[in-house]
Amino acid sequence: MTIPEFMQAVYLTGHGGPEALEFRTDVPVPEPKADEVLIEVKAAGINNTDINTRIGWYSKAVDGDTEAAAGSLDADADDASWTGRPLVFPRIQGADACGTIVKVGADVDPTRIGERVLVASLQPAADAVDEWDFITWGSECDGGFAQFATAKDIHTHKIDCDLSDAELASFPCAYSTAENLISRAGCKAGDTVLITGASGGVGSAAVQLCKRRGATVIAMASKGKHDQMQALGADRLLDRNENPAEVLGEQSVTMVVDLVAGDGFPALIACLKRGGRYATSGAIGGPMVSLDVRDLYLKDLTFVGGTAQAAETMPNLVSYIEAGEIAPLVAQTFPLDRIHDAQEMFLQKTFVGKLVLLP
Secondary structure (H helix, E strand, O other): OOOOOEEEEEEEOOOOOHHHEEEEEEEEOOOOOOOEEEEEEEEEEOOHHHHHHHHOOOOOOOOOOHHHHHHHOOOOHHHOOOOOOOOOOOEOOOOOOEEEEEEEOOOOOHHHOOOEEEEOOEEEOOOOOOOOOEEEEOOOEOOOOEOEEEEEHHHEEEOOOOOOHHHHHOOHHHHHHHHHHHHHOOOOOOOEEEEOOOOOHHHHHHHHHHHHOOOEEEEEOOHHHHHHHHHHOOOEEEOOOOOHHHHHOOOOEEEEEEOOOHHHHHHHHHHEEEEEEEEEOOOOOOOOOOOOHHHHHHOOOEEEEOOOOOOOHHHHHHHHHHOOOOOOOEEEEEEHHHHHHHHHHHHHOOOOOEEEEEO
């Protein structure tokens, strides 16, 4: 194909409200470095991290939920990314992307041109000193909210399946987050897993991935989304406003996947059996929780956080997709220039699964 000189893209110009996102048609198409590929982006999923990064929610200066933080914007810009590194503006966000390789760097096999690919959202930092030192594609470097994007060859994964571009773009960030988290927490056949925020991107991924491992899944979501949760494989459903310790009973589950936190945290801990595992990769209900430390040690609980990903996470995910073992869940698509509308809908949480932008 003929690669244009300029492209459409969305610049994040700083931490702030939707006005910080600027749709442009004059952004230079990036040139791949020696170890990179140039991807024509066909679809890019929206994630909590896009909004959290925009509003500065990751900063320690913010102690409320995403909605509250969006109104205050009192974050310290120096620690407002996933990694705690200061962001460089303007930045093209987008941790999810499906596309086609159209050009390669000098050190990349040219036969990769034409491959349909997914990009790993979490990647080791170039100067990583250990496995916990990482960057997020679309945060510490430009990502998928554009017609073209560059990515490291090693983190760009070929995929061969019949799913649409929008469906494939719903996988990388949410599903790799869920897969990494439940792997780290040791989810296995025989587990009973309670999942909060089960209708969101990571939550709906966790429902499928825990079922894939043979676990019994209890999904918490608003009642209007229960039919879709059941279709994904949930064995039991709770309304998001119910107290799970009262409904299920104390010491009733072996594992909790919590994406909400906030005021409901103590009830989740009460639900865990002795030797149970609490795993989290989100806190949309608020990051500040109340913990009776006696529960932690007297019940021999294990607490697991999940952000940095094991090297096998993305290749495993691609294999599950190609084998048809997990299904995409796309609620709606938007053209790239309607990113404000898409993020407004995202914050309303009235849908199940993912919203996807089409550059």
